[in-house]
Every structure is written in C-alpha cells, then in structure tokens.
Amino acid sequence: MQQFVAKANVDHYIGLLTGSDLTFNSQMAITRLLIAELDKLAHDQEHLEFAEKRAADGRDRVKRMTEMRDGHPFGTTEREQAERLLVNCENLQTVLEDFCNRLRERGSR
Structure with a gap:
C-alpha cells in the first residue's frame, strides 16, 4: 500500500x-x-x-518545452516564461534520470 501511495505522490x-x-x-x-x-x-x-516511464515522459516534456521556448522571439516575456519552465523541466529530468540510474545500479549488484 505504501508503494502505491509513494507512486501516486511521485506523479502528483x-x-x-x-x-x-x-x-x-x-x-x-x-x-x-x-x-x-x-x-x-x-x-x-x-x-x-x-x-x-517517468524519465521517458520527462524527456518528451523537455523536448516540448524546448520547442515551445524556441517558438517565441528573443526578449519577449513569453520566451522568458518558457525558459523558466524549461529549466524546471530539465531540473526535474535530472532527478528522474538519477533515480533510474540508482535503481539500475542496485539491479546490477
């Protein structure tokens, strides 16, 4: 049950x-x-x-955010906001990739 709650919290x-x-x-x-x-x-x-799965979804999210940012002209508030969202997504992706790597390392021991 705790694992189900933990997974739901991760998604949230x-x-x-x-x-x-x-x-x-x-x-x-x-x-x-x-x-x-x-x-x-x-x-x-x-x-x-x-x-x-979460890491793969995150890679797609980073790609979409990059495309969204690149769709706005330099110097606009829209691009600045998209850049902030992209940075947030990239930081989140680092956390997710690190977690996957930790699990893979445990499995190879």
Missing part, C-alpha cells in the same frame, strides 16, 4: 513541478518531497519500469 509532485511558475522556495520544497518519495521506492528493483 511531477505534475506540480511541471505546471505553472512556482516560487523558488515552493519548487525546492516540492523537489525535496519528490526525492523523499523516490527514496521510498529506491529499495526495490521492481520500480525500475515505473521510473523509466
């Missing part, structure tokens, strides 16, 4: 982090919560598929 926190602009403090707090939930899942190799 990813949604929050990829949504609208967050303050730096909110982003950091949600990222800490996300990492804590991922840590709960990190002890069992069976969660690798879950993690890889």
